[in-house]
Amino acid sequence: MFGYSGELARLLSGLSVRVGDLLRVESGGRVYEGILMPRTGLGDQSCLVLKLPSGYNVGVRVGRETRITKVGEGEPWKRLPPPPSPPASSKPLVRLVGTGGTIASRVDYRTGGVHPAFSPEELYSLVPELAELARLETVEACSVFSEHMTPELWVRIAEKAAEGLNSGARGVVVAHGTDTMAYTASALSFMLRNLTGPVVLVGAQRSSDRPSTDAHLNLLSAVAVASLSDLGEVCVVMHASTEDDSCLIHRGTRVRKCHTSRRDAFVSINEGPLGVVRGREVRMLGEYRRRGEGRVEVDGRMEPRVLLLKVTPGMGADLLFSALELGYRGIVVEGTGLGHAPEALFPALREARERGVPVVMTSQCLWGRVNLNVYSTGRDLLGMGVIPAEDMLPEVAYVKLMWVLGRTREPEEVRKLMLQNLAGELSPRSPLTSHRPF
């Protein structure tokens, strides 16, 4: 019975319960109501898997104390349909790069958790409408949850993307877990030079076996941008709202995940989105770089020993001194307000300067621009050689500093590159409005 066996199977069968039915389960003082899900044969014999109304799955251990009530009958669970026939050869080629993560996850019915498992090929069979839009080729760059992503894997993804564009793909879609998607989007933005097509990161906040999944619309929209748009930048395409009808195109260096679970968690910060996708209609907004000619280059040299340090009231300098001792090569400070840090940190910031370790200032406000000219603390920091990162997000400054230090450690060169707009990550202040706050 879909993986249930032994005593539990007998119990369920005695209650006339089938996979797909709605159950109410009271166990250990908690009450769960959800749809009974199938379970692999290898799972814990006494564990029952429920899909909750939120779409999440939970594994509930069934013991003597557990009360199970059948609340409603449901659609029986179905297997995936087989992949559709391949699209016509006239469709543009789009490369789908797999990395693991939610858009490529399956439920582990043993624990009730979600694991990365679907290959890009399986994803393709999940959304047959993709065949009407593009010819897909699928490659795997890695297979990790996005929270375990590393700078080395960023390079691998960049290489797979460049390889795709250089061998005739009209665009590239990178399926990526949402946790660190924005960091990877930044990294690809700095690494990929002379883009001949869009590189679109896409993910899902709800895994594709859930009724509320955003995976299908997001993937379709991403492939639409990759195949139809003239964008020559790295971007993130995700739900525009909690409605399941449109997606936004965010610049890779301006986007941030701003909700743990909502489908519209991704937000462009300090500029509007690059465009909107509704079905197959891709509408670009504002300024963007067009796809170019020639060959895409990957400049993937990274200095991974960079620290992102969020400052807090009462913090001491000891940890920053430790970081310098440990050999960190660059520090991005997530300061308060316009870009300030507690006085207690000053000795360590001076020490950083003496060691030639650049310190870049951003703001934990996230929105707005740092400005070290307004308050005396800011001026003190400028005096210590701190580099004010304008309206760059802290996470983007972190990735950019890795990339910059991969090229040079010469302080003036680092400063120049950090303050230069390389991939839409910052807008310089104009002289006339040099102190304009927003």
Place this chain on the structure above:
Amino acid sequence: MFGYSGELARLLSGLSVRVGDLLRVESGGRVYEGILMPRTGLGDQSCLVLKLPSGYNVGVRVGRETRITKVGEGEPWKRLPPPPSPPASSKPLVRLVGTGGTIASRVDYRTGGVHPAFSPEELYSLVPELAELARLETVEACSVFSEHMTPELWVRIAEKAAEGLNSGARGVVVAHGTDTMAYTASALSFMLRNLTGPVVLVGAQRSSDRPSTDAHLNLLSAVAVASLSDLGEVCVVMHASTEDDSCLIHRGTRVRKCHTSRRDAFVSINEGPLGVVRGREVRMLGEYRRRGEGRVEVDGRMEPRVLLLKVTPGMGADLLFSALELGYRGIVVEGTGLGHAPEALFPALREARERGVPVVMTSQCLWGRVNLNVYSTGRDLLGMGVIPAEDMLPEVAYVKLMWVLGRTREPEEVRKLMLQNLAGELSPRSPLTSHRPF
């Protein structure tokens, strides 16, 4: 001539320029246009202070290369009016606690920067309408820029607030710089027990000598809440929008500064604001704690050795090991997504557990709720004893952990207090919707 002297005074006088006139100054390749401001006699003889259209002041050194053009005539600069006559004794008493920061800053005409200087008494004379609303008493808790605030100063502010309420004040207003106002609001929320009136933190994003200042409306609104509302909580009162017509009341444990410079930078996260203030009308929204009877107590024991650690892709465990070596007593992790951390950190997290150092998980998404039951990484973290902080903001969890560790280091007790709603800082998941994402 308002502090200008020597050659510069002669130059300005030759151009028929007076303080208050609009000037265009070209210096060192930059162009500044702004109103000529007065300068103290002690200032740099060759430095001219301009108020830019943004409201910020800038000091421009005038040399041989500098070109000054008078663009328009302005209102001459005026001194503050003398304080109004004291309000009628029938008005409710409100205690104004000064801490330094922007609402109590003055421009330093030597550097063009802003310094904390106004005493609470001077503030009172700035906004005479205050006298129609309340009798003010002013005390000073400290005088620092808010970026230099510390847990010890939080206790001093809490004591001044409690003292005020216990000696007959109807409410307390704490004038605070905006940089770390939200942290202080959290700290006061945990420290002040049995509030018999509102404790209202207020600040300004533009200092009170600027035409675009938000100080006056914010201060008036804060005093309105302190004197007219029946709130018995700590809150932040700041501009509702960029219009200068209303303020929002944010719960002290739910508020965050989300823009470096906008007047409506303060936002309630994961719940709506507690209320709206428009002129003297205070309208409360939603649930809140009413002012109680009896005496306000201060429970200010804090363990300051707490670390807020934002995780990033590629980070190693070395710094966290250092933090444990340095004797940090508690760690708040600002994880990715639903509350994840890179595998590389796991050994240090296990070490923390062995040392009895609690690790609390929050999300750098800021909005939403952590949930360690959805993905295997989350379950691994739960297995390491990590405490999921529900929908608590990272900054609030940081302050709360200091407060909790000020009482107990017993792991189960710490966990229990961290997951208990003490001051509106978290909403527990209900069993039925235990996995509901938002």
